[in-house]
Amino acid sequence: MRIILTFALLMISGVVSSMNVTGYSGGGVTITCKYKKKYEQNEKSFCRGDQSSTCSELIKTETKDKWVDSGRFSLYDDTSSAVLNVTIRNLSEEDSGMYNCTFGKTGDEDSYTEVNLKVIRDQQNRTVRGYSGGNVIINFKYKMKHENNVRVCKTAADQCLTVMNTNGTAEQKHDGRFSVYKNRSADLLRVFIRELNVNDSGEYKITVKVTEKYSVFSKFNLDIRDDGCCEKSISLSAAAGGSVNISCKYPQSHINDVKFLCWRSGDDLCAEETSVKKSRRWSPEGKIQLYDDRKEQLLTGSISHVTEQHSEYWCGVQSDQGHKSFITRVQIRVTETSSSPSSSQPSPLPSSPPPSSSSASSFSSVKTSPSTVVSRTSKSLIRQITEQVRECTVSPIPHDQPQSTSSYHTPAQRFDVPPHAQPHPHPYAEPIHCDEEESRQLLSILGCQRVLSYMTI
Numbered sequence: 531m532r533i534i535l536t537f538a539l540l541m542i543s544g545v546v547s548s549m550n551v552t553g554y555s556g557g558g559v560t561i562t563c564k565y566k567k568k569y570e571q572n573e574k575s576f577c578r579g580d581q582s583s584t585c586s587e588l589i590k591t592e593t594k595d596k597w598v599d600s601g602r603f604s605l606y607d608d609t610s611s612a613v614l615n616v617t618i619r620n621l622s623e624e625d626s627g628m629y630n631c632t633f634g635k636t637g638d639e640d641s642y643t644e645v646n647l648k649v650i651r652d653q654q655n656r657t658v659r660g661y662s663g664g665n666v667i668i669n670f671k672y673k674m675k676h677e678n679n680v681r682v683c684k685t686a687a688d689q690c691l692t693v694m695n696t697n698g699t700a701e702q703k704h705d706g707r708f709s710v711y712k713n714r715s716a717d718l719l720r721v722f723i724r725e726l727n728v729n730d731s732g733e734y735k736i737t738v739k740v741t742e743k744y745s746v747f748s749k750f751n752l753d754i755r756d757d758g759c760c761e762k763s764i765s766l767s768a769a770a771g772g773s774v775n776i777s778c779k780y781p782q783s784h785i786n787d788v789k790f791l792c793w794r795s796g797d798d799l800c801a802e803e804t805s806v807k808k809s810r811r812w813s814p815e816g817k818i819q820l821y822d823d824r825k826e827q828l829l830t831g832s833i834s835h836v837t838e839q840h841s842e843y844w845c846g847v848q849s850d851q852g853h854k855s856f857i858t859r860v861q862i863r864v865t866e867t868s869s870s871p872s873s874s875q876p877s878p879l880p881s882s883p884p885p886s887s888s889s890a891s892s893f894s895s896v897k898t899s900p901s902t903v904v905s906r907t908s909k910s911l912i913r914q915i916t917e918q919v920r921e922c923t924v925s926p927i928p929h930d931q932p933q934s935t936s937s938y939h940t941p942a943q944r945f946d947v948p949p950h951a952q953p954h955p956h957p958y959a960e961p962i963h964c965d966e967e968e969s970r971q972l973l974s975i976l977g978c979q980r981v982l983s984y985m986t987i
Contacts, residue, residue: 548644549743554652554671557748558619560737563631563643565612572634574607574614581630581642588629621649656750658853659783660726663762665844665856667799668750670719672738679739680710682721685749690735711799722799723752730754757781759827763859770864773834778845778858780827788848789822789829792856793840804831805848838864 553559565574575590591598591605598605606615614631629645652671660666672678679697683690694705702711709722721736731754737747760779768774780789790805804818806829813820813831820831829845843860 547640547642548646550646551648551744552740553618553621553625553647553649553746554748555622555649556652556656557621557746558617559621559647559744559746561616561618561631561645561744562742563614563616563633563645565614565631565633565643566640567612569633569641570609570612574605574634575632576603576605576614576616576629577632578627578629580628581632581644585630585632616645618647623649623651625649656748656851656853657753658750658849658855659753659755660723660730660855661760661762661781661857662727662754662756664726664846664858665722665724666726666752667854667856668721668723669852670721670736670738670748671717672719672740672746678712680712680719681737681739682708682710683735683737685733685735693734720799726754728754728756760857763861765861765863767863767865768833768836769866770837772836773832774836774862775832776830776843776845776860778829778860780829780845780847780857782827784847784855785824785827787850789820790846790848790854791818791820791829791831791833791860792844792846793818794842794844795839833862836862836864840864 547564549561551559551561573590573592575587577585577587579585589598589600589603589605591607594607594609596606602619604617604619606617608615614633616631618625626647626649629647631643631645633641635641650671656668658666658668679695680703681692681696682694683692685691694703694708694710696703696710700712701714702709707724709724711720711722712718713720719736719738723730731752733749733751735747735749737745739745759781764776764778766774766776776791788805788807790800790803792800793802795801802817804813804816804820806813806820806822809822809824811822817835818831818833820829822829833840833843841862841864843862844856845858845860846854846856848854
């Protein structure tokens with residue numbers, strides 16, 4: 531009987547309204563607290579702590595239907611809808627905890643709403659640099675488990691001008707030059723802006739409506755430059771099924787960034803992509819192979835098995851935060867036969883694997899004579915390869931043995947190329963101390979074993 535009576539008293543006194551809110555560091559949240567009409571004319575406030583004990587007031591307002599600001603906090607008492615909107619900006623993990631929306635100092639349990647806020651760490655650096663004529667991709671971390679609405683706007687004075695809106699469960703939405711892509715499995719939202727111009731520079735805000743009770747938002751600064759260092763577009767020709775070589779300059783400010791080559795098809799951000807993270811290292815074998823020469827600020831590589839569907843590629847850079855800037859558009863016209871030296875298909879040397887198409891400069895078919903091999907092979911490519919190979923070290927030959935023979939020359943005599951680059955290594959040469967597989971791949975490109983052996987005769 532006592533249990534039933536206690537339950538009845540709880541029902542009469544009412545139940546405290548509460549909600550769970552998830553935000554991200556560096557961003558913000560807007561919380562919607564509903565109240566009863568009887569509290570419409572009351573003073574409203576937002577405090578931190580337990581309402582039943584001590585709740586430290588952060589901001590309050592008696593003003594109706596108008597935003598009131600105080601530091602990182604803002605309130606809007608919407609009397610027509612009977613809701614109190616609370617905005618918190620520049621969130622940090624230290625903001626996690628219990629808060630309360632209060633609608634008057636009546637002490638009634640329906641006079642406040644509990645808000646349990648959890649702030650998740652996120653990358654806060656959101657200044658994205660793009661280039662006139664190119665594209666950018668900006669990444670945002672959000673819990674995309676619901677039918678989220680997304681709004682992107684550009685701030686101007688005291689307002690934010692909408693550039694696109696999305697709604698429902700659609701994985702992607704396009705509106706003019708702006709697109710939004712939702713990757714729910716990765717809790718990732720991507721904003722894609724194409725055909726950039728310097729007028730696109732400025733501050734943008736992206737807002738995601740998580741539930742009817744709250745929304746999360748983030749801001750990013752877009753810096754668009756018209757850099758004269760880099761071509762906006764390159765046109766090449768290639769035979770169907772053949773290969774084509776590319777070469778793209780990039781600004782000095784991106785020397786340490788990851789470089790990529792992306793094939794765009796329809797609305798796909800990147801239907802296929804290859805990236806290179808280290809200077810003077812070839813990317814792994816595949817349809818696309820890349821080489822980043824940071825000293826020259828030059829991304830070179832080759833695309834094999836070209837088809838008419840693979841006609842638009844982009845050279846670009848990727849920041850530590852994963853944001854991408856598409857700098858140079860590479861358009862490929864597929865023909866029956868190669869039409870120009872600049873786009874001719876590299877032919878593999880004898881005993882060379884398919885990756886031979888990765889040369890940074892094009893060359894015609896190669897015969898097996900030593901002079902033809904050396905004369906038609908790009909000197910710059912040989913230099914790139916030997917610079918990588920020379921980083922491999924070899925244990926010194928014993929002092930009581932000759933330092934060079936007819937079948938072996940010291941690294942200095944052979945352009946600093948260690949014995950593993952030779953057809954017949956010196957019997958006293960110990961195993962190299964670098965990545966043998968990587969070195970073997972480098973030397974196989976353009977049949978370097980044959981080239982280097984002829985160079986030292």
